Amino acid sequence: MDDLKWYEKPLRILDFIPPGPGKYEQVDIAAEMKHRAELGFNAEHLEVMDIANGASGIFYFKSDCAVEERKDMLAQYTAECRKNRIRSFVYVNVHWAAENIVEKYPEWVERAVDGSVIPIGYGVGAYHCVNSPFKDWTVQVLRDLAKYDIDGIFLDGPIFNEKGCFCEACKTKYAARYGYPLNGDVFSDRKKFVDYVQFKKDCIAEFVRDCYVALKEANERLVLYMNSVGLNPNKHCSRDNNLTIPYQDLLGAEGGFLGGNLTRLPIFKPGMSAKLLETQAQGKPTVIFIAGRIGGGWQRMLLSPAETEIVHAEAVANGASTWYGVYIENSYDPRMETVRELYRFLRDNEEHYTKTKSSARIAMVWSYATGNYYHSSAEETDFTAAHGRSESDEKSDARASLVGWYDMLKRNHIVFDLIDDYYLAHRDLSKYDVVLLPNVSCMSDAEIDNVRRYVAEGGKIVATFDTSMYDEFGYRRDDMALKDVFGIREIVRKEVLKRDHIRVERDNRYMKDIDDSFIAAPHYCIYAVPEANAESHLRFREKMKSVYADIPPELPYPFIIKNRYGKGESIYIAGTVGQLYHDFQLIPCKRIAGNVLDDLTWRDVTVESEVESVNVELREKDGRWILHLINYTGGMARPIDGVVTLRDVNITIRRPVATAKSLKLNRSLTVVREGDRATFVLPELRIYDVIVMEPAH
Numbered sequence: 001m002d003d004l005k006w007y008e009k010p011l012r013i014l015d016f017i018p019p020g021p022g023k024y025e026q027v028d029i030a031a032e033m034k035h036r037a038e039l040g041f042n043a044e045h046l047e048v049m050d051i052a053n054g055a056s057g058i059f060y061f062k063s064d065c066a067v068e069e070r071k072d073m074l075a076q077y078t079a080e081c082r083k084n085r086i087r088s089f090v091y092v093n094v095h096w097a098a099e100n101i102v103e104k105y106p107e108w109v110e111r112a113v114d115g116s117v118i119p120i121g122y123g124v125g126a127y128h129c130v131n132s133p134f135k136d137w138t139v140q141v142l143r144d145l146a147k148y149d150i151d152g153i154f155l156d157g158p159i160f161n162e163k164g165c166f167c168e169a170c171k172t173k174y175a176a177r178y179g180y181p182l183n184g185d186v187f188s189d190r191k192k193f194v195d196y197v198q199f200k201k202d203c204i205a206e207f208v209r210d211c212y213v214a215l216k217e218a219n220e221r222l223v224l225y226m227n228s229v230g231l232n233p234n235k236h237c238s239r240d241n242n243l244t245i246p247y248q249d250l251l252g253a254e255g256g257f258l259g260g261n262l263t264r265l266p267i268f269k270p271g272m273s274a275k276l277l278e279t280q281a282q283g284k285p286t287v288i289f290i291a292g293r294i295g296g297g298w299q300r301m302l303l304s305p306a307e308t309e310i311v312h313a314e315a316v317a318n319g320a321s322t323w324y325g326v327y328i329e330n331s332y333d334p335r336m337e338t339v340r341e342l343y344r345f346l347r348d349n350e351e352h353y354t355k356t357k358s359s360a361r362i363a364m365v366w367s368y369a370t371g372n373y374y375h376s377s378a379e380e381t382d383f384t385a386a387h388g389r390s391e392s393d394e395k396s397d398a399r400a401s402l403v404g405w406y407d408m409l410k411r412n413h414i415v416f417d418l419i420d421d422y423y424l425a426h427r428d429l430s431k432y433d434v435v436l437l438p439n440v441s442c443m444s445d446a447e448i449d450n451v452r453r454y455v456a457e458g459g460k461i462v463a464t465f466d467t468s469m470y471d472e473f474g475y476r477r478d479d480m481a482l483k484d485v486f487g488i489r490e491i492v493r494k495e496v497l498k499r500d501h502i503r504v505e506r507d508n509r510y511m512k513d514i515d516d517s518f519i520a521a522p523h524y525c526i527y528a529v530p531e532a533n534a535e536s537h538l539r540f541r542e543k544m545k546s547v548y549a550d551i552p553p554e555l556p557y558p559f560i561i562k563n564r565y566g567k568g569e570s571i572y573i574a575g576t577v578g579q580l581y582h583d584f585q586l587i588p589c590k591r592i593a594g595n596v597l598d599d600l601t602w603r604d605v606t607v608e609s610e611v612e613s614v615n616v617e618l619r620e621k622d623g624r625w626i627l628h629l630i631n632y633t634g635g636m637a638r639p640i641d642g643v644v645t646l647r648d649v650n651i652t653i654r655r656p657v658a659t660a661k662s663l664k665l666n667r668s669l670t671v672v673r674e675g676d677r678a679t680f681v682l683p684e685l686r687i688y689d690v691i692v693m694e695p696a697h
Contacts, residue, residue, distance in 0.1 A: 006087060007152070007223050007250060008285050010353045011321035012343050014041040015091065016328040020052035024060070025071045027328070033080035039336060040343025043087040045154050045323065048074045054098030054125030063144035065137055067104070078149040087151045089223075094138055094207075095120075095128055095157025102126045108134040110165035113184040118164050130158045130207035131169040138207075139214045146218035152249070153215060155226040158207050160200040160238035174199055194473045197372060200238035205247070212247035223249035227289070230255050230273040231399070233371030240368075241280040242422045251281040252323065256290030256311045258303065262638035265295075268615060270311045272406055274318035275418035276366060278358065288315035292326040292339070294639065300327055305338040306640040306687060310632055312342055313688040317617040317628035319356055349663050352626055352692055356619040361433040361601065362416035364405060369421050369442040370398040373474025394494050396465055396524045396576045401439040404582030408593035411612045415604045421447060421472070429454040433601045437463040438578045444472035448481045455485050456566030460600045464573045465524055466494065486572035487534030487563025492527040495540075497575075499547050502538050502559050504588075510537055510560055510595045518551070519588040522575030527557040535562040540574075562599075571596050608650035614685070618653075625655055627691040629682070646685040653678050658696035664689040 014036050018024045036044065050058035057067025061074035074090070081088045097109050102117060102125065110118045110127040117126045128134050142153060164170075166182060174182035178195050186196035212224050229239040230253040245251055255273025258265055266272070270288050277286040290311050294301045303311070315322050324339065346353065375395040409416055416436070419427075425446040429435055435454065440463070443451075448468060455461055468481040480491055501518040504511050521540060530536050538559035542552035561572045573596070581589035597603075605616050605627065615630040629649075634640035657678035660669040669680040673696065682689065 004355065008355070010316070010346065010350050011043045011087070011285070011287065011323075012041050012346060013043040013045060013089070013287065013321065013323040014039070015045040015047070015323060015325040016331050017325060018047050018328050021050050021058055021070065024050075025073070029073065029076045029080055032328075032331070033077070033084045033086065035331065037084035037086055039340050040347055041086060041324075042347075043089065043151075044081065045089050045091040045325075046074065046077050046081075046150070047091045048077065049091070049093060051093050051096065051098075054096045054101070054120070054122070055093040055128075056098035056100055057104075061145065061148065063141060065141050065144065067100070074145075074148050074150075082149065089152045089154040090145050090148075090150050091154050091156060092138070092141065092145075093156045094130075095159045096122060097126050097128050099124055105134070107167065107169070108132045108137075109167070110161055111167045112163050113166050115166070118161050127159065127161050127164070128157070129165045129167050129169065130160075130203055131165070131173050132167060133169075135207055135210060139210060142211055142215045143218045146215060146222055150222065152223035152225070153211075155208070155211065155224070157227060158204050158239075160204065162236045170203075173203070190474070194373070197235050197238070201234070201240040201243055204238050205240065205243035208244045209247045225250040225252055225287070228253045228277070231269075231276055231366060231402070233399075234368050235372040241277070242420075245280060245282055245284065248284070250285045250287055251277050252287035252289060253277060254291070255288040256315060256322070257295070258291065258307070258311065259295030262295065265638075266403060266407060267307070267310055267632050267638070267640070268314055268406065268410060271314035271318050271615065271617070272403075272418060274315050274320040276420065278319050279417060279419045279423050286320040287323055288320045289323040289325065290315065292324050292330070300329055302326060302330055302333060302335045304639045304641055305335060306634065306643050307638075308335070308338050309342055309687045310630060310640070310643075313628070313630045314615070316346060316353055317615070317619075317630060319353075319358065319619065345664070349690065352621070352663070352690060354621075356621040356626060358417050359604065359618040359620045359625060360415045360417045361604065362414060362436065362597070363419045363429070363432045363434075364402070364409070364416055364436040364438065365419055365421065365424055365440050366402055367398060367421045367424075367440045367442060369444070369472045369474075370440055370470075373472070374398060374441045374470055394524075396439050396441075397579050398439055398441065400582040401464070401576055401578035404578035404580065404589070405436065405438040405593065408578070408581050408590040409597070410615050411590050412594035412597070413603070413605055413607045413612075413614065413616045414594070414597055415616060415618045425450060429459060430457070432459070434460045434462065434597065437461060437467045439465045439576060440467045441465075442470045442472050442474055443468045443481065447472070451482065452485055452565075455568035455570060458567040460569045461485070462571045462573070462596055462600070464578065465522075465526060465576050483528075485563070485565045485570050487531045487561050487565070487570065488528045488572065489531045490529040492529060492557065495525045495527055495543075497521045497523055497525055497540075497543065499544050500541060501544075501551065502540065503551075503554070505538060508537055509599060510592055512591065512595050514588045514591050516588060520580060520584075520586055521559075522577050522580045524579070525575040527555065528561070528574055529556070530558055530561045531563065533564075536560075537562070560596075569600060571600065602654060604654055606652040608652075609646055611644075611646070614646070614649070623695055625653070625657065625693040625695070627651070627653065627693065629685055629689045629691070631685050631687055643687045647683065649682040649685050651680055651682060651691070653693070655693070656696040657693040659694045661692050662689055663692060
């Protein structure tokens with residue numbers, strides 16, 4: 001571990017958001033840094049630029065770029081960081097311009113089609129434009145910061161708002177690149193919209209590249225990373241992790257920002273984000289940003305102790321470091337004891353979080369193309385507004401489908417990775433036994449070819465609804481591109497079913513443990529004629545005329561089709577079962593999900609408990625297996641006020657395990673081996689535990 005760079009080891013990054021000018025200069029830096037070290041943090045985002053109402057140009061360090069230069073707090077901060085063994089990233093806001101900057105440098109900010117300033121969602125100020133002279137200013141600021149004894153830079157942003165930018169710098173650059181003028185046509189012309197989205201993503205990557213090169217030239221030991229995109233369509237922010245990762249030393253995103261209505265936000269959001277980042281980071285470290293404060297605008301109100309531990313556990317269980325941000329007024333709250341205890345545990349067991357890798361044999365796909373050019377809801381972030389459902393009767397919700405499948409797999413304790421469409425097109429899929437495509441509607445020819453080759457060579461896939469029916473830019477194909485792999489002879493039509501049912505067949509293996517006579521048909525379905533040699537399971541029915549009408553006759557169109565293709569297999573589900581579970585949490589949906597995966601492969605881990613609300617992650621390092629267990633069994637409310645402790649949890653793992661040790665309980669567990677399986681009992685599972693398992697030789 002000693003040959004690793006400092007930022008390749010687990011980071012526990014703090015950001016105590018400071019008060020505005022005047023109050024900030026009164027902070028006792030020495031006492032604050034000592035307190036932060038005692039809490040267990042080993043790195044910090046140092047805020048030495050005022051952003052109380054946007055980036056105002058007030059600096060607490062020496063730079064000719066400052067609008068107003070105040071006390072040089074950075075010099076003292078860096079000295080105290082070294083004294084307390086805390087690594088320092090300087091926080092640089094590159095997305096939010098304060099009102100005085102908008103007035104002083106009007107050419108720096110993003111403009112709408114009509115030339116007006118696009119207001120930012122924080123209340124006051126505007127967005128910085130990366131194509132404007134603001135980029136040159138930022139590069140010089142980084143050079144000035146590099147003169148200090150810091151360890152790196154964090155860029156908060158950059159971002160394009162979805163309504164812009166149409167400033168003069170963008171219009172000039174766009175016309176030179178595409179050969180036609182940038183105007184409002186990009187919102188109505190599909191071809192121009194595709195160009196516009198790509199242009200903005202490229203410009204963000206170019207901004208980060210120029211910052212990275214300038215920083216390394218100024219001081220090659222300094223590291224740089226930015227606030228990257230997570231599990232949302234990236235057309236809303238224009239950040240593309242696959243384009244920016246070459247110019248970052250770490251990859252981080254706001255996976256732990258639990259904003260808005262927590263009853264509609266999955267507790268496993270940090271884990272989803274960490275999984276996605278790990279596949280995009282090209283082997284570089286990842287960081288999940290966790291806002292310790294509750295969402296909804298109450299910025300000084302902290303998450304409950306249970307939710308605080310759960311969101312941290314979700315991140316670290318998927319190989320990520322953590323960033324924890326609260327306001328400085330909360331730094332001595334009793335709630336910080338939860339953070340202290342958690343970070344002490346992570347510090348004391350650091351070796352089991354360092355350079356681990358996923359042990360998953362299943363991968364699920366998140367398609368940015370489907371989110372961008374087909375349809376997807378999007379949650380509200382610090383940078384973007386929330387987006388709702390499509391009004392189209394033909395298009396499902398890409399993000400809801402994925403989140404629904406994620407939840408179903410987690411409740412079945414299935415271990416899996418999360419990959420994106422770039423991975424699907426360009427990477428070798430053979431490491432996975434099964435690849436799941438939940439409504440991956442938009443697929444490029446490269447993705448289709450890679451999936452077809454993967455199955456032909458022995459891989460297995462699960463796909464739903466209109467997967468592969470559109471190209472990567474959202475254009476409807478003449479036919480479903482992967483229908484031969486799915487075992488479909490003909491697509492009859494798409495259908496919207498609002499109150500319809502599918503009869504349960506008791507002896508059908510996909511209906512195992514379902515005791516209903518009828519299950520809900522997903523709202524969005526495809527009527528398809530299967531190939532003669534494909535297996536057909538269950539049937540759609542004629543549409544019900546009213547909720548009280550008799551059950552209508554069956555149609556010849558199957559709900560599930562299983563097909564052999566080359567050496568591999570495919571299971572196609574002709575409806576949006578993931579979105580159905582996301583919206584209604586119908587029990588048969590998760591049963592079907594588990595049964596479908598069980599038909600294609602075996603489970604790595606089986607957890608026998610009174611409840612299913614235990615998240616399971618399996619990682620490995622140096623021949624050991626590391627099992628993370630996250631218990632979110634609470635009082636059926638969010639935020640979770642308290643977690644119910646589980647007793648005598650029986651765990652079976654399909655690995656040749658010789659010994660197992662609980663890190664939380666600090667005790668060895670009795671292992672019973674039977675063939676390629678090992679079983680042990682965890683006496684107590686509170687919120688989070690880690691089981692380290694040594695292999696049998």
